[in-house]
Amino acid sequence: MLNSTLVESAVSARALVVHRAGNEVLHGLEMDLAPGSVTGLLGPSGCGKTTLMRAMVGVQRITSGSLTVLGRPAADEALRRRVAYTSQTLSVYRDLSIRDNVAHFARLVGAGPDDVARTLDAVELTALAGRRVEILSGGQASRASLACALVGSPELLVLDEPTVGLDPLTRESLWEHFHALARQGTTLLVSSHVMDEATRCDSILLMREGHFLAHAPIDELQERTGAATPEDTFLTLIKQEVAA
Numbered sequence: 001m002l003n004s005t006l007v008e009s010a011v012s013a014r015a016l017v018v019h020r021a022g023n024e025v026l027h028g029l030e031m032d033l034a035p036g037s038v039t040g041l042l043g044p045s046g047c048g049k050t051t052l053m054r055a056m057v058g059v060q061r062i063t064s065g066s067l068t069v070l071g072r073p074a075a076d077e078a079l080r081r082r083v084a085y086t087s088q089t090l091s092v093y094r095d096l097s098i099r100d101n102v103a104h105f106a107r108l109v110g111a112g113p114d115d116v117a118r119t120l121d122a123v124e125l126t127a128l129a130g131r132r133v134e135i136l137s138g139g140q141a142s143r144a145s146l147a148c149a150l151v152g153s154p155e156l157l158v159l160d161e162p163t164v165g166l167d168p169l170t171r172e173s174l175w176e177h178f179h180a181l182a183r184q185g186t187t188l189l190v191s192s193h194v195m196d197e198a199t200r201c202d203s204i205l206l207m208r209e210g211h212f213l214a215h216a217p218i219d220e221l222q223e224r225t226g227a228a229t230p231e232d233t234f235l236t237l238i239k240q241e242v243a244a
């Protein structure tokens, strides 16, 4: 945790350009994420959210510009244990139990059994920990996948739609856990299609077609647009941009 509080921005992008299959997908992004903050990454399908997240965790080559994570270039080998990522596809072994999956990822990052138990508790899977992933419900399986990312207390957590398919109660408790992590210094970037989840974030990065439309707390954006709900706020900002 200490390291992330020593750097001014946990993540910093400058003129970040990324291509995928020959097409420019991110067009010169500028961004700073404060250490210990929870940022929501929102925007229409295909706007580049996953591409940005992949670049941050070092699995997406950047074309030009810079992307600094916890004071080092993204993809730096030294970041491997300090950064965790959950993608939209499950990254767990289906034939292993939840506990064995989490223990496996714990070993990779040097975390112990206590950490495994704490993490299972946080995602409310302690009672099911002995169950194989292949017989879990969709929401349970995605929580198991999330546990594999959370274990070992990474300094940066990049979560691609972690609450999809979860019931409101579980979603509520996960958001509480995200904020508890942030209070301990973890920086979180969480993508979502659920606009109401914007109210749970310290600030929102709103993306459209590979660039940012806004980076501010949702109430500030609501005030700026005069919109009544987060959904209307985003629609207004996007329409304003299209009209400009």
Ligand SMILES: Nc1ncnc2c1ncn2[C@@H]1O[C@H](COP(=O)(O)OP(=O)(O)OP(=O)(O)O)[C@@H](O)[C@H]1O
Pocket: 020, 021, 025, 043, 044, 045, 046, 047, 048, 049, 050, 051, 052
């Ligand atoms: N594997 C790939 N190869 C080539 N282009 C891709 C690939 N994956 C995504 N793209 C393209 O990159 C652009 C950004 O996609 P990305 O997955 O980052 O968007 P997104 O905002 O995460 O979308 P969604 O909300 O639907 O998950 C899109 O135009 C998409 O077609």
